[in-house]
Amino acid sequence: MSGEATGSGPVNDGVTDTASTDTPKTLFDKLWAAHLVRQESDDTPAVLFIDLHLVHEVTSPQGFDTLRARGIPVRRPDLTLATLDHSTPTTPPDARGERHYYTDQARRQVEQLESNCAEFGVRLEGWDSAQRGVVHVMGPEIGATQPGMTVVCGDSHTATHGAFGALAFGIGTTEVGYVLATQCLLQRKPKAMRITVEGELGPGVGAKDLILHIINTIGVNGGTGHVIEYAGPAIEALSMEQRMTVCNMSIEAGARAGMIAPDEKTIEYLRGRPLCPQGEAFDTAAAHWLTLRSDAHARFDREVHIDASRIGPTLTWGIDPGMSVPIGTAVPEGGAAGTDRALAYMGLDGGQAIAGHPVDIVFVGSCTNGRITDLREVASVLQGREVASHTRMLVVPGSEAVRRQAEEEGLHDVFLSAGAEWREPGCSMCLAMNGDLVPSGKTAVSTSNRNFEGRQGPGSRTHLASPLTAAACAVAGRVVDPRDYLGGSPLGGKPSGHDPGGHTPAGDSSRGNSPRGASPQGESPQGDSPREAA
Amino acid sequence: MDAFTTLTGKVLVLPEENIDTDQIIPGRFLTVTSFDGIGDHAFADWRYDGDGQPIHDCVLNDPRAAQSPVLVAGRNFGCGSSREHAPRALLGFGFRVVISSEIADIFRNNSQNVGLLPVVLDEAVHRELMAMDGTELTVDLEACVVITPDGQRHGFDIDGFARYCLLNGMDRLDFLLAQDDAITTYEQGQRGTP
Numbered sequence A: 001m002s003g004e005a006t007g008s009g010p011v012n013d014g015v016t017d018t019a020s021t022d023t024p025k026t027l028f029d030k031l032w033a034a035h036l037v038r039q040e041s042d043d044t045p046a047v048l049f050i051d052l053h054l055v056h057e058v059t060s061p062q063g064f065d066t067l068r069a070r071g072i073p074v075r076r077p078d079l080t081l082a083t084l085d086h087s088t089p090t091t092p093p094d095a096r097g098e099r100h101y102y103t104d105q106a107r108r109q110v111e112q113l114e115s116n117c118a119e120f121g122v123r124l125e126g127w128d129s130a131q132r133g134v135v136h137v138m139g140p141e142i143g144a145t146q147p148g149m150t151v152v153c154g155d156s157h158t159a160t161h162g163a164f165g166a167l168a169f170g171i172g173t174t175e176v177g178y179v180l181a182t183q184c185l186l187q188r189k190p191k192a193m194r195i196t197v198e199g200e201l202g203p204g205v206g207a208k209d210l211i212l213h214i215i216n217t218i219g220v221n222g223g224t225g226h227v228i229e230y231a232g233p234a235i236e237a238l239s240m241e242q243r244m245t246v247c248n249m250s251i252e253a254g255a256r257a258g259m260i261a262p263d264e265k266t267i268e269y270l271r272g273r274p275l276c277p278q279g280e281a282f283d284t285a286a287a288h289w290l291t292l293r294s295d296a297h298a299r300f301d302r303e304v305h306i307d308a309s310r311i312g313p314t315l316t317w318g319i320d321p322g323m324s325v326p327i328g329t330a331v332p333e334g335g336a337a338g339t340d341r342a343l344a345y346m347g348l349d350g351g352q353a354i355a356g357h358p359v360d361i362v363f364v365g366s367c368t369n370g371r372i373t374d375l376r377e378v379a380s381v382l383q384g385r386e387v388a389s390h391t392r393m394l395v396v397p398g399s400e401a402v403r404r405q406a407e408e409e410g411l412h413d414v415f416l417s418a419g420a421e422w423r424e425p426g427c428s429m430c431l432a433m434n435g436d437l438v439p440s441g442k443t444a445v446s447t448s449n450r451n452f453e454g455r456q457g458p459g460s461r462t463h464l465a466s467p468l469t470a471a472a473c474a475v476a477g478r479v480v481d482p483r484d485y486l487g488g489s490p491l492g493g494k495p496s497g498h499d500p501g502g503h504t505p506a507g508d509s510s511r512g513n514s515p516r517g518a519s520p521q522g523e524s525p526q527g528d529s530p531r532e533a534a
Numbered sequence B: 001m002d003a004f005t006t007l008t009g010k011v012l013v014l015p016e017e018n019i020d021t022d023q024i025i026p027g028r029f030l031t032v033t034s035f036d037g038i039g040d041h042a043f044a045d046w047r048y049d050g051d052g053q054p055i056h057d058c059v060l061n062d063p064r065a066a067q068s069p070v071l072v073a074g075r076n077f078g079c080g081s082s083r084e085h086a087p088r089a090l091l092g093f094g095f096r097v098v099i100s101s102e103i104a105d106i107f108r109n110n111s112q113n114v115g116l117l118p119v120v121l122d123e124a125v126h127r128e129l130m131a132m133d134g135t136e137l138t139v140d141l142e143a144c145v146v147i148t149p150d151g152q153r154h155g156f157d158i159d160g161f162a163r164y165c166l167l168n169g170m171d172r173l174d175f176l177l178a179q180d181d182a183i184t185t186y187e188q189g190q191r192g193t194p
Helices: A003-007 A027-034 A061-070 A104-120 A135-141 A156-164 A173-182 A207-218 A240-253 A264-270 A280-289 A337-346 A372-382 A400-408 A411-418 A467-476 B085-093 B105-114 B123-130 B160-168 B172-177 B180-191
Strands: A036-038 A046-049 A052-055 A080-083 A123-125 A150-153 A167-170 A184-187 A191-198 A226-231 A257-259 A302-307 A314-316 A324-326 A361-364 A392-395 A443-446 A461-464 B006-014 B070-073 B097-100 B117-120 B136-140 B145-147 B153-155
Touching (some): A027 A167, A027 A226, A027 A257, A036 B180, A052 A173, A061 A104, A135 A156, A135 A400, A156 A264, A173 B172, A184 B172, A191 A207, A207 A240, A207 A314, A207 A324, A226 A240, A240 A257, A240 A372, A372 A400, A372 A411, A400 A411, A443 A467, B070 B123
Parallel strands (some): A052 A080, A052 A150, A150 A167, A191 A226, A191 A302, A226 A257, A361 A443, B097 B117
Antiparallel strands (some): A036 A046, A046 A184, A314 A324, A314 A461, B136 B145, B145 B153
């Protein structure tokens, strides 16, 4: 991962093409086999070599303590990369340069990682780094994540890196200590599941809607014990950022990991990233990366087929990521214990339409949807519009690089003009560790990954949604279908009484006044959105 | 890690399905740098109201909860984040065993690593145990059985290595460190890969 490590060979994943010699293998099989330091047996799990260990302040302190207690070094600091993201304030430092942490304990946790990295020689993208960011945004951005690698992090959303054809596991703190000490993980081989997504996602429907639909389809435990490979034309059509959104939420279906075979988009995303091989070495690596795919007749333990064309903008209504509905429909009737509990917690009546439900807070950010393409989508909706007066909107870039890029493109001006807050990078309101929280009883539409009770603060009510949906809900101050808000304000300036923002009840038939009316269905309403241009 | 062989103790039932790790230990308690005392915050938002006052009808605030080492919970227990703080908090609270019909992968793995025994039983047996709040169960890891007060024995599966480590209180790091030669050989092979 450091210059030395990548310099030791352009391709360090060790995966060789076995298709011609063996029984057909899945991509997962190939990566697994290539990283076996020791095979599993009845008595012991496999010992798996880890190519990239990502570290953050929350799940690492006790891991470093283990090393200290035993007097052992970090085995491969060159394959270890740390950042600050979870406990960090997203407000800028004050005039004296002081950062205002939520608690002294949060500050101590960050300082602990700083001193651990210094003591053990681990590279830290800290406060002074122009690359610092949410660990799963930063890793791919700087090219640390590469196809064929095994990646671990003390964080369940590590599956994000699978978007590059890597095998990426979330691990606990004890295991963080193990990987620091030995660069290896003990693991029984999970089963393989393939989710094939046919067809095309419609205009205004994105990766977030797709993964929410998938989790709703297979259940929050549907992936338990499995590594999911996402495949099919609708997956191939996704950008790398969108693929990361899909893989990111694999854990919300209980899966150990999620992955997508590398293709030309993967290669183009990685070309020139600082930690990737450069020049000729990159081309050699890329040629190898493109061989990393499941063989034609590889056997999966479970196969699921999804039709993308049937998916609409989707929003969670309940208290786990599987409890979602298309925005134009109603939440379930009560009756079952779990449903009743969820409805009561969320302040919803069984059977009510989800559209029109008032929204107090909108959060855009996180390792799921805090990338530049997400912010461009949000800006495309907010352009020339305002956040509803009763709604607070927070936009938190996933990394310093995302922040810089957004500011270069002037997206921050769009957010600020619309009345949203533009913050510094971090995990922020996704898990509300740093003081960015949703007050008790308040309803949030959030581009993050979990809507568990209290996730965004005690008593918080979270609806997970795509960046487009979140932005449209912010403008309307209630749950709305983002397809009515595509392509910016039709007036190109301040919203008027004709703008749907906060004025037109959701589901109202007066769409002639809406941007959708101005942009007939059938042609791509996102045609002039930056996402399409990207 | 403390060894786990056999335990006889009272059951506390939490019937909710999909109890996630944010319920077990809310995010705001993750800013710690040590696991000491984390059990005080187990299920904090279930046990305490917004003013920090105990919620009296929460079963976890019943004095018997602290005397119940066996947690029987609804399906898909421990889903969500990889925070090891979750099994650590349960241990700190006084649980040694968690039983469900399904336990999330990372949570199960973390539990085994820290000495909390995760037991998965089939749905019919699980349903039976869900009705046994307050009764005494024996959980025997040597024999891999759960024994109910009427003497019924319900077998459970657990990974052999996890069982060995739990029975002996063995830290898996010792096993991994003993693989040093194999790891070195692997690393040398990697460096040569074209």
